[in-house]
Amino acid sequence: MNSRGHEMIKVKRLRHVTFTSADVEPQLDYYQSVIGLAVIGRDDRRIFLGTESDELTLVLEQGAASHLTTIAYEVAPHLDLADLQKPLASLDIKSEIRSDTAPGIAKALVFNDPDGLQIELFSRWEFCKPIEPIRGLAVAKLGHVALYTPDPERVAKFYGDVLGFRVSDRIEENFVFMRCGPEHHAMNFARGTEARLHHLAFELRDASHMHQACDLLGRKGFQILWGPVRHGPGHNVAVYHHNPDRYLIELYYSMDLMLDEELGYFEPRPWHHDRPQRPKTWVGLPRDVWGVGPAKEAHEFSPAMRGAK
């Protein structure tokens, strides 16, 4: 319950993201032939891409420039989206219910986060089968979205208070990791001069899939900018590259899981420094368990968000 007596919204799963691109074709080819998403449908301005599990994952929209515009999350299936407008209204957040925002999603509740990024929430949905063969890596799913923001604590408070995310870890004053399910993070907020994407992460199955990913990136001429590395916060094994729109893309597996919120610690793993491994603020370097640090190119900025404040 929030202070005005309304039930808080509780996001369950990160589901899909929408990007505009000035040059959609290279993006489409990249997501098909490297990431392993496939087209599930198109309309006059958008291409909808899904995973091998038939879940809508990414929307590409022709635009004047490249921007991350929208993040969509799933809420519990019994919820009526109109009821979710009340807690938003009590916080002076304007929202509207839209139909047919994407295939398989009849209705979505749409509003903006504090940095002007569009949030879409939906409850009931249907699987969408790709209409073409899956190629490339056939990633398991969209795993997390990391955003730059001028004020990580302010944005983290919004995602916590309004959307029900929990803080999993912090890095000093500069990075907040938040979960909406058992996985250590579905969202990260990093301190930056303005709102923009920090990186987008897709989940791989295991170490052999990571090996396959590095070989495919190498063969296709995508330079590996960081990793493979086992991170400290989240303890995922990760590798990073830039996609054709200069977005930093992470591929990872083996992320920490909080299987029981009441226990309050992550499922024990041999590589944890802390026993048990609880949410904390990480200070100083090195943070990663193994692997060398990022190439300087990994810190080059991705395109800013549309309407970024």
Ligand SMILES: [Fe+2]
């Ligand atoms: Fe990440």
